Amino acid sequence: MSDATIEGAPRATQPKSSLLVADPHTRRRHAAEARFRAYGLGAIVISMVMLVVLLFTILTGGIGAFRQTYLEIPVTLEDAQLDKNGNRDPADLGKVLTLTYGKLLQQSLEKVVADKGIAIADLSAKDLSGLISKEAPARLRDQVLANPDLIGQTITARVLVNGRIDGYYKGRVTMDSALRDANTSPAQLQLADALKAQGMLATKWNWSFLTSPDASDQRPEAAGVGIAILGSLYMMLVVLVLAVPIGVAASIYLEEFAPKNRWTDIIEVNISNLAAVPSIVFGILGLAAFINFGGLPQSAPIVGGLVLTLMTLPTIIIATRAALKAVPPSIRDAALGVGASRMQSVFHHVLPLAMPGILTGTIIGMAQALGETAPLLLIGMVAFVKNFPSAPPEGLFEPASALPVQVYNWTQRADPAFIERASGAIIVLLVFLLCMNVLAILLRRRFERRW
Amino acid sequence: MKSAKLTVSALAVIAASATAAAARDQIQISGSSTVLPYATIVAEAFGENTDFPTPVVESGGSSAGLKKFCEGVGENTIDIANASRPIKDSEKEACKAAGVTEIMEVRIGYDGIVFASDISGNDFAFTSADWFNALSAQVVKDGKVVANPYTKWSEIRADLPDQEILAFIPGTKHGTREVFEEKVIAAGCKESGAAEVFNTELGEEAGEQACLSLRTDGKSVDIDGDYTETLARIQSAKNGIGVFGLSFYENNTDKLKVATIGGIQPSTESIASGEYPVSRPLYFYLKKQHIGTVPGLKEFAEFFVSDDLAGAGGPLASYGLVADPELAATQKAVADEVTIAQ
Incomplete structure (x- = not known):
């Protein structure tokens, strides 16, 4: 303008221009x-x-989730309480419930407090027993059932402490907030401090966050992402095994062999459309096709993997076709010129040259699938799962969780300690994604060729 | 070539899946998000103390859970649906049509609904009528039906603090909303005498509607998420008052201050005795047809309602569940596998 x-x-009114x-x-x-x-x-x-x-x-x-406060107290595993018949019969030992182990731990803690001469005003019995996590009796019971010879001995038990005490050493809980908090009290925090001064209580690096399963709402201190990592891994395995070969084969056919007619046009448009379909739609499809029709079990990584495969396929096909298109026609012509068949020219020359693009597209598609929660909602994977699935292939059919699902679940829990866990799970998820993206970049660098 | 081989092996995996899908050895539970924490606590304890695997517990709401429950009988359908309301007749019919003909109803206890505000704010002592006057679209003023004119709590009743009205109430998809409308808004409508005026001025049906229609000028905010969202909203808008479950409040007493209703402080005791008015029963529904095919199903139901867990002083009560005074009757019904009429 x-x-x-x-x-x-x-022309006359135009200003003189100069450099x-x-x-x-x-x-x-x-x-x-x-x-x-x-x-x-x-x-x-x-x-x-x-x-x-x-x-x-x-x-x-989330960094706090990787550190956890533990208490180490001597516990005498008395015959009278744990094995009344004295015959170490596993069936009898199994009848002793966590309730009994909880009492045992409480008595041990009372004894420690008395022996060390720790005196704290207003310390109620509830404060004392509440110091130890509700998870601790279950772990002690497992330890004893795995090794019945321990009964009768005095062992040093390393037990988790209540999430509020743990929060106190991470700055989430203060003496002020404890005063108003129904689940802890300043006296309980003072007891924790006294035990810490005795060297019995310490906040340490927490591997079990990465290895242990989810825990119920009363035990935020015991919750971990072990099953979620395994579930995500299984699903990625299914996606890798199914989506990559199918996606690459489909794109090679469409790009190199298919006749260019109205049908291939329709297929192309549909693939592009599928890439934009909201992921929840694939969840509905998965529920109808794999669970209701196919009879596959609910909450299983195989169904999650199949749904995510459907979701990732269009992305992989589009990326692979773009990579194949980017290979100059001169390569194909030269191969055909020296007498190669079309299949030889594709598999010996075009495909290797398109590899970096295909790999990048695949990994980005999988990274996207890794972070997906919505389709898993409908196939029952947004669930509380406590038992680890076994190794594949059977494990693929057993209930498991997934990393983004774990984040979603934890943000809904009432106990504020779960917010820390959720952030911790996000860190794990981000590290996973970062690893995949770094791998994508490395592979591209390694195989890339420019013309 | 290689990819072709992979494709073949992948297809083999799918084919194998049909056979491997047979026996399921863990219990599948779905349903109400209010019951979810209790169900996970019980599931965890059940897994620890028995040789059965820990049940898998999903959430998604009472209606979604009952819908899944009524899909049919068999390995790939759920065994138990948690619900924060009794099963509806329409749902019973859907169940019957799909072949789920034997349903056991188990009441696990009661859940209180509380009103709480930021810990540093004013103290509140509400009546149901206050809530009706604060949130209803139309109120009765000087004997006439007018659009809700109130902007501050003190305008409704002089005893209440001079604070802007701002309420975060559960959205319509929540079971809690129904209880809130029935036990607070509708009760308040009657209590304040507005119900009668509505009935005479507007007629029977419109009058009832007027009792339950809430104002839409931003003073009453529907929360479609969970209680954590309500808490976050209160922390950013300090003069807001939110509707919570008792157990959520008890886990966050350092951040929230609870209001009384009709002078009664909500607690497991006042709810159990019936003094505190806003409470509701919690249930789970069990497919009797699955007992015997899914291992541990009956044992789980009995474990859930045992005195050690659901009784007063048990872990569920310490999390905020109000123990059912008639728990013994429930235990007997579960032991006898009593089903409901359809």
């Missing part, structure tokens, strides 16, 4: 460019700031 006015203006003094039009153009650059830079700065804020909140919130 401004060009037009300048063209249309009489040293820019005319208004040039200045405007330069200013527009500077503004555009500033917008771009601003957009990048804003997104970087958002990313930093996100990472910062997740890291500060």
Whole structure:
């Protein structure tokens, strides 16, 4: 528009332009460019700031999940309580419930407090017994059932403490908040401090966050992402085994062999459309096709994997076709020219050259599938699962959870300690994604070739 | 070539799946998110103390759970549906049509619904009528039906604090919403005498509707998420008052302050005695036809309602469940496998 006015203006009134003094039009153009650059830079700065804020909140919130407070107390496993018949019969030992072990731990703690001369005002019996996690009796019971010879001995039991005490050493709970909190009390925190001074209570690195299963709402301190990691891994395995061969085979056929007619056009449009279909739709399809019709079990990684395969296929096909298209026709022509068949030219020359693009597309598709919760909601994987699935292939048919599902579940729990766990699970998920993306970049670097 | 081989092996996996899908050895539970924490606590204890595997517990709401429950009988359908309301007749019919003809109804206890605000805010002592006047679209003022004019609690009743009205109530998809409407808003409508005026001024049907229609000017906010979202909203809008389950409040007493209703402080005791008005029974529904095919199903039901777990002083009560005074009758019904009429 401004060009037009300048063209249309009489020559005499036009200002003299020089290389040293820019005319208004040039200045405007330069200013527009500077503004555009500033917008771009601003957009990048804003997104970087958002990313930093996100990472910062997740890291500060979730790093605590990787550390856990433990109490080490001597526990005498008395015959009278644990094995009344004295015959170490596993059936009899199994009848002794966690309730008894809980009492045993409580007595041991009372004894420690008395022996060490720890005296705290207002310490109620509930505060004392509440210090130990509700998970501890179950772990002690498992230990004894696995090794009945322990009965009669005095062992040093390493037990989890209540999530509130753990939160106290991570700064989540303070003396002030404990005063108002129905689940802990300042006296309980003082007891924890006294035990810490005796060297019996310590906050340590927590591997069990990565290896243990989910825990119920009363035991945030025991909850871990073990089953979720395994479930996600199994699903990725299914996606890898199914989506990659099917996707690559479909794209090679469509790109190299299929006749270009109306039918292939329709298929192409449909594949592009499928890539944009909301993932929950695939969940509905999975429920109808695999569970109701196919008779596959609910909550199983195989069904999750199949659903995610359907979801990832279009992404992989589109990426693979783009990679195949990017191979110059001269490669094909040369191969055909020296007498190769079309299949030989594809598998010996085109496919290896398209590999980096295919791999990148595949890994990005899988990373997307890894973070997906919505389709899993309908096939019963958004669930509380406590038993580890066995090794594949049987394990694929047993109930499991998934990492994003675990995050979703934990954010809904009432106990604030689960927020820390959820952030911890997000960190694990991000590390998973980071590893996959790094792998994608490495593979591309390794195989990339430029023309 | 290689990919072709992989495809073949993948197809083999799918084919094998049909046979491997046979025997299921763990119990599958779905349903109400209110019952979920109790169900997970019981499932965990059941897995620890018995040789049966830990049941798998899903959530998704009472209606969604009962819908899944009524899909049919067999390995790939769920065994138990948790519900925060009794099963509806329409659901019973759907069950019957799908072949689920023997359903056991088990009441596990009661759940209280509380009103709580930020810990640093004002103290509140509500009546149901206050809530009706604060949230209803139309109220009765000087004997006339008018659009709700109140913006502050103190305008409703002078005893209440001089604070803006802002309520976070459960969205319509929650079972809690029904209880809230029935036991608070409808009760308040009657209590304040507005119900009569509505009936005479607007007629029977419209009057009833007017009792339950809530204002839409932003003073009453529907929360479609869970209680954690309500808590987050209160923490950002300090003058808000939220509707919570008793167990959620008990886990967050350091952040929330609970209000009384009709002078009664909500607690497991006041709810059990019936003094605190806003409570509801919690249930689970069990497919009797699955007893014997799914290992441990009956044992789980008996374990759930045993005195050690669901009784007063048990782990469920310590989490916020109000123990059922008639638990012994429930235990007997479970032992005898009593089914409901369809």
